[in-house]
Amino acid sequence: ETGVTQTPRHLVMGMTNKKSLKCEQHLGHNAMYWYKQSAKKPLELMFVYSLEERVENNSVPSRFSPECPNSSHLFLHLHTLQPEDSALYLCASSQASRDRHSPLHFGNGTRLTVT
């Protein structure tokens, strides 16, 4: 496999469930990101990991918990979500540096529905 792979593609969960989203990148990048994409809203950056350390957390509720065990893998652990958390969750990776030219490479996302 190449690029950025996200699993599962679709997830339906109740508000009391605990689930995890998984992201894997095969590009040799050292930074990984979680974005939330909701209908009729701009892309929201949730978390940034650079060299396996969390470098950004944009006031995301604690019911979302990221984990980056190594530079190729990123997880988003979910618990006690709300219906308004239903969205497309996108993972991305890049070669982190002070270089502002590095583009992001995105996975195809996990479509999450909270019932």
Next chain:
Amino acid sequence: GNSVTQMEGPVTLSEEAFLTINCTYTATGYPSLFWYVQYPGEGLQLLLKATKADDKGSNKGFEATYRKETTSFHLEKGSVQVSDSAVYFCALNDSGSRLTFGEGTQLTVNP
């Protein structure tokens, strides 16, 4: 802070029509500028980029020129195809790890 403003959609065109999607930005430094495309059911893909003033990014018949004087990076294509139907995002990066995205413009091309 940084911001990106895109032309509001949706945009509907006939095949072979000329496309322009406007993008203007506000940034404190000297950002790199990007266009991303999102096809239905997929994540965002980099379409093109430009890293300094007067650079032109191009790919798949799309072009955009980095205009510092007007702080713009408009996306153009001379003849669109049905397969170009997607959502297009303008973005900037002036600090390494963080991209600022516009709200996206939905394009529909009819045969």
